[in-house]
Amino acid sequence: MRVAFRCLPTLAALAAAACPVLAQTAAPSGAESLYPLIEQRSKAIEPRLIAWRRDIHQHPELGNQEKRTSALVARHLRSLGYEVKENVAVTGLVAVLHGGRPGPVVALRADMDALPVKEQVDVPFASRSRAVWDGKEVDVMHACGHDGHVAILMAAAELFAQMKPQLQGTVKLLFQPAEEKLPKAEIGGARRMLAEGAFDGDKPDVVFGLHLSSGLNTGVIGYKAGPITASSDNFQVSVKGRQTHGSMPWAGVDPIVIGSEIVMGFQTIASRQVNVTKEPSVLTVGTFNAGSRSNIIPDGAEMSGTLRTYDDQMRTFIMKRMDETAQHIALSGGGQAHVHFDEDGYAATVNDPALTARMAPSLQRVPGAKAVVVPKATAGEDFSFFAQKVPGLFVFIGATPPGQDADKAEPNHSPRFNPDEASLLVGVRTLAHLTVDYMASAQAR
Structure with missing residues (x-):
């Protein structure tokens, strides 16, 4: 397993x-x-x-x-x-x-x-x-x-x-x-x-x-x-921002803030957008990597995690909503985001x-x-x-x-x-x- x-x-x-x-x-x-x-x-x-x-x-x-x-x-x-x-x-x-x-x-x-x-x-x-x-x-x-x-x-x-x-x-x-x-x-x-x-x-x-x-x-x-x-699907999230000095966030696009909002947005999919009385689901972000210095807002952020479901329709729906959620949150902050699921996932x-x-x-x-x-x-x-x-x-x-x-x-x-x-x-x-x-x-x- x-x-x-x-x-x-x-x-x-x-x-x-x-x-x-x-x-x-x-x-x-x-x-x-x-x-x-x-x-x-x-x-x-x-x-x-x-x-x-x-x-x-x-x-x-x-x-x-x-x-x-x-x-x-x-x-x-x-x-x-x-x-x-x-x-x-x-x-x-x-x-x-x-x-x-x-x-x-x-x-x-x-x-x-x-x-x-x-x-x-x-x-x-x-x-x-x-x-x-x-x-x-x-x-x-x-x-x-x-x-x-x-x-x-x-x-x-x-x-x-x-x-x-x-x-x-x-x-x-x-x-x-x-x-x-x-x-x-x-x-x-x-x-x-x-x-x-x-x-x-x-x-x-x-x-x-x-x-x-x-x-x-x-x-x-x-x-x-x-x-x-459960099904077992690993995913990666790429967030694209624009690097700037940490003292001037308005001069760039902060992918760490966007990424943090995406993590929280993902949790509303499992808690608010699927019928929890039918089958449970687990959506976990396990890694979050960004930046190299405390006073630099970086160009990008990378996250990865796992999705567990018991119903194929729910699995497909959550995958779709994850990509849509990430894209729209990133867009609202002036950045871009994409969710990629590995092809070796298990049903x-x-x-x-x-x-x-x-x-x-x-x-x-x-x-x-x-x-x-x-x-x-x-x-x-x-x-x-x-x-x-x-x-x-x-x-x-x-x-x-x-x-x-x-x-x-x-x-x-x-x-x-x-x-x-x-x-x-x-x-x-x-x-x-x-x-x-x-x-x-x-x-x-």
């Missing part, structure tokens, strides 16, 4: 309290016989699951640089009998396993990239890696749980291979690079995988994804219908309501876990692009040990992010139950 993945402050409290949980529903015919296999075999795989995660954590790789990780995954999948296509969107993998019986195609996604973060967790497998990012050498760490996501899907892949004769459909695995975006707004990740044919051939009927979250305790699976993560991740209702009972059946409805998160996720092509369901897997306050845990993207490794088994079982239940229920329809 692009920003620190931290759900609303009440997330852990909601999970611990009486969150809405659907009544238990009978298992789909043909899937129930696989549940003991999922529980037993996933437990048997757990030591290797943890070892994979630690190995990947110790050797993190940034977006489009995940060559070691990709090679590790490819070797594992080929040993299990998967058809593997490498170098999709630079370092991505698409792997297919046809079950013993015909049925729907279920896609499962894991993101592989790490972040330019210096690790501060004292574990034997801590990262000491460095790499070049946007022309600079940086420290690298898996600070968002993607190492766990890869290990989870590798273990789930092994489960499916072991259950191949009983599988009532096809599994398509998507090991995705560059979820955390790339320098200079380069298009990568999910969008590039789709552009390079990730959904071609065996086109998925549905796609499932998950994300480890320190905002929930281990054993909690968080889900909701509709928007679950909101929207869980298909019908699919969510259909699979909620499956989440409840995951051994050793409890499924709860959680609030939407303001973080962004490019899983959204997969879910725009076919119905999708994205869930959060709690990763803070039971008994610890998840609201006080180090958030995703922190240099001290340290997920509970017991959460990995919950992730494997979650993907397995969603897959076999969807396949079986599709057969019954």
